[in-house]
Amino acid sequence: MGAEAQAGGAQVELEGVRRVFPGGMVAVEEVTLTVAAGEFVAILGPSGCGKSTLLRLVAGLDLPQAGRVRVERAQGRVAYVFQDAHLLPWRNVLANVELPLELKGAPRGERRQAAQAALAQVGLGDALQRFPAQLSGGMRMRASLARALVTEPRLLLLDEPFAALDELTRSRLDEELYELWRRRRMTVLFVTHSLVEAAFLAQRVVVLSPRPARVVAEVGVALPEARTASLRTTVAFNQLVRRLAGVVREWGTP
Numbered sequence: 001m002g003a004e005a006q007a008g009g010a011q012v013e014l015e016g017v018r019r020v021f022p023g024g025m026v027a028v029e030e031v032t033l034t035v036a037a038g039e040f041v042a043i044l045g046p047s048g049c050g051k052s053t054l055l056r057l058v059a060g061l062d063l064p065q066a067g068r069v070r071v072e073r074a075q076g077r078v079a080y081v082f083q084d085a086h087l088l089p090w091r092n093v094l095a096n097v098e099l100p101l102e103l104k105g106a107p108r109g110e111r112r113q114a115a116q117a118a119l120a121q122v123g124l125g126d127a128l129q130r131f132p133a134q135l136s137g138g139m140r141m142r143a144s145l146a147r148a149l150v151t152e153p154r155l156l157l158l159d160e161p162f163a164a165l166d167e168l169t170r171s172r173l174d175e176e177l178y179e180l181w182r183r184r185r186m187t188v189l190f191v192t193h194s195l196v197e198a199a200f201l202a203q204r205v206v207v208l209s210p211r212p213a214r215v216v217a218e219v220g221v222a223l224p225e226a227r228t229a230s231l232r233t234t235v236a237f238n239q240l241v242r243r244l245a246g247v248v249r250e251w252g253t254p
Helices: 051-059 093-103 108-121 137-149 167-184 195-201 229-233 235-250
Strands: 011-020 026-035 040-044 066-072 078-081 155-159 187-192 204-208 215-220
Touching: 011 051, 011 187, 026 051, 026 066, 026 215, 040 051, 040 195, 051 066, 051 078, 051 155, 051 187, 078 137, 093 108, 093 137, 108 137, 137 167, 167 195, 167 229, 187 195, 195 229, 195 235, 204 235, 215 235, 229 235
Parallel strands: 040 187, 040 204, 078 155, 155 187
Antiparallel strands: 011 026, 011 066, 204 215
């Protein structure tokens, strides 16, 4: 990936980050990590290990007790996609996706055009007037992703967004997300506990320990940049998944 492709992404730096919750529960301990502009990094770890806390620290939704979190070149364009789509049930799909621009005071015509373009990118161009209750789980997550993309983020944070979906839908959304990243080249941090998902999406996989979260391993992903469903059947892909499984076992990550 050249410097020009990376120019649209933000750089993320964490140095010695520690987060302790009331009552003394340590969620994150001494995490040091650098994510290059335009890089797609998967954060892999067991449930409850502190992955979501780490993502919230990067987003600025939480503050560490020790260490430093720095996001450079984001220019305020940071988007967060949660595991639950969190769509407003009284607004149709188009109005839900317009919301971030509406809150920023963008003119109606401008935000409507941007929302329509974002929905087209995620395959929901024909569902603009539907309400969340009329959508499947996969469609709701597409709408949530479109709402994040409408601001043209330089940093996209995703917290297990497809975990509740069936395997077929999840695989298809992984492919669509990856292609969106290839086109836009924003920086992506993707939290997951799926070895297969991490291997398919990322350029690099960061493995966290059971709580408190520590970075115990980083695995580079040497797979072709063009990734389609057939990649999952290749020897190289399955070797990578086995390698990740070995790292997970080595560090006692369930």
